[in-house]
Amino acid sequence: MKYKHLFFDLDHTLWDFERNSSESLEDIFHNMLLKECGVTSLEHFIESFLRINTRLWDDFDKGILHHSYIRQNRFLMVFEELGIALPDNHLEIGDLYLNTLPDKKHLLEGALDTLNYAKSAGYQMHIVTNGFTEIQARKIASSGISHFFENVITFENANAKKPDPGIFAYALESAKANKEECIMIGDNWVADVLGAKQFGLDTVYYNPAGLKFDQEPTYDIRRLEELKSIL
Secondary structure, eight states: OOOSEEEEOOBTTTBOHHHHHHHHHHHHHHHTTGGGGTOOOHHHHHHHHHHHHHHHHHHHHTTSSOHHHHHHHHHHHHHHHTTOOOOTTHHHHHHHHHHHGGGOOOBOTTHHHHHHHHHHTTOEEEEEOSSOHHHHHHHHHHTTOGGGEEEEEOHHHHTOOTTSHHHHHHHHHHHTOOGGGEEEEESOIIIIIIHHHHHTOEEEEEOTTOOOOSSOOSEEESSGGGHHHHO
16 A cells, blocks of 8 residues: 555545535525525626636635635625625625534535445545634534545644645644555645645645646646546
């Protein structure tokens, strides 16, 4: 067995962020009566949020923004893009999203099967995420995968975020592991793959869209089940 420790990203790699987020936004659309505020299309509301949120998180990974900026501004930007006056309850909308999202349970296709395979094969598994500790813990618990992971490394407990080498160093220290026995698995080219690669770890790029870059990961997969042939 070449590797002993598997470090997984959470959002977009195991936990189905798009589906869970879309469900949360649909709940908000109905519960907060957004149609009465001028949001005429649920589909446009969801599409706008996911696109803006992705852009903001990309900027966070690049060190341009802080988490607090994302939380405070993403719904403001959505309403502005939709050409709708900011609702009086816009702060409640943001709070409701943060309270609803972590309780959604959908995993990406093949995630549970792959985790079961890795556990039965004797791998030690860990999460390395740029998310908030409390929220990521709720996501992991809601989706029923807590028992797979020995450590959940977040930007808060590591005091560093991917792609900073500090978070990977903290992850190895937490796992009591050496670099050569570890591999990082994630969907984000900059945060997961380049960050881990520059730290000296082997990498699996979960790349369903088949994107190409000027560097190569150790492994490039389209489906999570492909991990079985690597492990």
